[in-house]
Amino acid sequence: MEQLLTKLKTIEPGQDYKERSRALILSSPQGSLYPQIFKQLTNTFQFGAAFSLAAVFIFLILGGLSVLNKKVLSPSLLAGVNQENITLELEKIDFQIQLSQAEYYENSAEKIEVALRETSDELRAKEERKEKVDQLLDEITL
Amino acid sequence: MIGHMGNKKIIFVLLPAIIALGLAFPFPRINAQENLKSTLKEVEEKVGEISDIENNESLAGEERIQKETEARKEALAKIFDLTLLEDQDLKNKLNDLKNLTENQEKMRSALLVIFTENENAYAEMRKRLAEAKTLEEIKQLAADFKIWRSAVYNPKVDKIISFILIFRQKNVLQIAKSRLSKIQADLIKLESAKLLSPEDTKELLESASENIQIAEDLRLKAEELVEKAINQDLSPEIALKNEAAATTTSKSEIASKKSDQAEQATEELTPKKLIEESLGNVKSAYKHFISISDTVKKKLGIK
Numbered sequence: 001m002e003q004l005l006t007k008l009k010t011i012e013p014g015q016d017y018k019e020r021s022r023a024l025i026l027s028s029p030q031g032s033l034y035p036q037i038f039k040q041l042t043n044t045f046q047f048g049a050a051f052s053l054a055a056v057f058i059f060l061i062l063g064g065l066s067v068l069n070k071k072v073l074s075p076s077l078l079a080g081v082n083q084e085n086i087t088l089e090l091e092k093i094d095f096q097i098q099l100s101q102a103e104y105y106e107n108s109a110e111k112i113e114v115a116l117r118e119t120s121d122e123l124r125a126k127e128e129r130k131e132k133v134d135q136l137l138d139e140i141t142l
Numbered sequence: 143m144i145g146h147m148g149n150k151k152i153i154f155v156l157l158p159a160i161i162a163l164g165l166a167f168p169f170p171r172i173n174a175q176e177n178l179k180s181t182l183k184e185v186e187e188k189v190g191e192i193s194d195i196e197n198n199e200s201l202a203g204e205e206r207i208q209k210e211t212e213a214r215k216e217a218l219a220k221i222f223d224l225t226l227l228e229d230q231d232l233k234n235k236l237n238d239l240k241n242l243t244e245n246q247e248k249m250r251s252a253l254l255v256i257f258t259e260n261e262n263a264y265a266e267m268r269k270r271l272a273e274a275k276t277l278e279e280i281k282q283l284a285a286d287f288k289i290w291r292s293a294v295y296n297p298k299v300d301k302i303i304s305f306i307l308i309f310r311q312k313n314v315l316q317i318a319k320s321r322l323s324k325i326q327a328d329l330i331k332l333e334s335a336k337l338l339s340p341e342d343t344k345e346l347l348e349s350a351s352e353n354i355q356i357a358e359d360l361r362l363k364a365e366e367l368v369e370k371a372i373n374q375d376l377s378p379e380i381a382l383k384n385e386a387a388a389t390t391t392s393k394s395e396i397a398s399k400k401s402d403q404a405e406q407a408t409e410e411l412t413p414k415k416l417i418e419e420s421l422g423n424v425k426s427a428y429k430h431f432i433s434i435s436d437t438v439k440k441k442l443g444i445k
Contacts, residue, residue, distance in 0.1 A: 078331070080324030083435040089321060090428045093314050101235075102303050102414055104175065108182055108228065109296050112221055113288060115189045119217045120284035 174231050181224045188217035211277045218284050222267055225295070232302050233257050239309050245369070246309065252372045253305055256298045263290055301375075304368045304413035311361045311417050318354050318424050325350075325434060338441050343434050350430035357423035364416035 013021075079085055117123065192213045195201065201209060236250055267287060274280045326347070332338040411419070438444075 078328045078438070080321070080326075080328035081431075081435045081438045083432060083439070086321065086428065086431045086435060089317060090425075093317055093424070101175065102307055104178060105228070105299055105303050108178070108224070109291075109299070111182060111186065112224065113292065115185050115217065115221055116284050116288035116291070118189045118192055119214050119221070120281045120288060121214075122285060122288070125281070125285070 174234065178224070178227055178231060181220070181227055185217065185220045185224055188213065188220050192217060207277055211275075211280060214277065214280045214284065215271070215274065218280060218287070219271060221284075221287070222264075222271065225291070226264065228299070229257060229260060232299065232306075235306050236302060239306065242309070249305060249369060249372050252375070253298075253302050256302070260295070260298075263294070300412075300414075301368060301371055304364065304417070305372075307414060307417045308361060308365050308368060311357075311364075311420055314421065314424055315354065315358055315361060318357070318427055321431060322350060322354060322427070325431060328438075329434075332438065332441075338438065342437055342441065346430045346434045346437070350427040350434070353423045353427035353430065357420040357427070360416045360420035360423065364413040364420070367413045367416070 192210065195206065195209050195213055198206075233254070236253055239246075239250065242250060267283075270279075270283050274283055329338065329340075329343055329347070333340055
């Protein structure tokens with residue numbers, strides 16, 4: 001059985017037959033799968049599609065681009081002029097905090113000066129000094 | 143019973159640990175301002191107590207003197223505490239500044255020396271406060287502390303605040319300049335797409351640029367003034383030499399060519415006022431940015 005199968009494997013067509021069959025296949029006409037009328041319709045559609053595509057490009061070139069641009073140039077692509085971004089940035093630049101910190105020290109300096117004046121009883125001390133000076137002047141002049 | 147004892151143990155172990163952790167970490171910087179404000183309020187309350195005692199006619203003699211002495215001593219102690227808090231706050235603010243130039247680093251180092259100098263005064267103050275017993279001693283100590291704050295402490299604080307403001311304003315200007323560049327880039331895109339013409343935003347853009355330039359000039363002038371003041375403190379002779387050199391080639395002279403407004407403004411103004419003016423100009427620039435944004439929205443038909 002094995003010998004038979006090995007023999008069968010080696011079977012080949014004859015050279016003449018090979019050449020004749022090849023010639024027959026290559027010379028046969030290429031037949032269309034679709035009927036002729038359908039083929040005509042397909043050609044028409046192909047032409048129509050090409051024409052439409054051309055029209056679209058013309059439209060885009062002439063003015064449709066601006067319409068498209070308005071959609072394309074969306075806020076995300078124009079982040080620089082986006083008003084929300086600008087406003088948020090203005091808030092983030094902590095203007096008030098910066099100045100309020102400086103104002104604290106200006107206010108605190110004045111308030112602490114007043115507090116120390118009160119604590120040292122400066123006003124009374126000044127008045128007492130003034131009274132003493134006036135008394136001494138009176139003694140000199142009299 | 144055992145569970146209850148266990149809970150108590152946990153509390154006794156955890157509580158000190160939590161307290162220790164709280165003391166180990168410094169107060170959050172965000173609350174520093176609130177802490178200063180509340181301590182200032184306490185100072186005012188203590189001073190109010192002095193007035194209450196003075197106006198209390200039911201108090202007389204020794205009792206009045208004793209209460210008045212206590213009230214004045216407490217007020218003075220509170221003022222001293224507030225001064226120390228301010229010191230720490232300013233030191234933190236100075237140390238928090240990042241990305242300084244070499245010159246700014248020198249200025250910061252010179253300003254940080256102030257805190258070391260203050261330590262001598264504080265040591266003296268602590269000693270005298272602890273030892274003060276009579277009303278006259280406390281009044282005299284308060285008077286001396288007032289003179290020291292007025293003559294020594296407040297001018298130093300002014301310099302530090304000015305320096306911090308100038309530095310922060312530099313960051314503000316960087317942000318504003320970056321925004322201006324982004325807007326210019328977007329306007330170029332829109333002009334290329336024929337959605338906008340240069341004339342639509344030219345004036346606004348020029349005004350915004352001018353505002354930012356004026357803001358920068360004012361900031362530069364403020365920095366010069368602070369630098370001059372710091373050099374004056376460090377070495378009066380060097381300060382005089384620098385001033386002489388500065389009259390020939392001055393940054394302010396270059397700035398004044400760019401901006402008459404800045405030059406006029408600098409004559410009577412302190413660094414803080416210059417920075418306020420500078421900030422005002424940045425705000426004006428941002429108003430122009432918003433107007434540019436409105437113009438773009440109208441042109442694109444965006445609501």
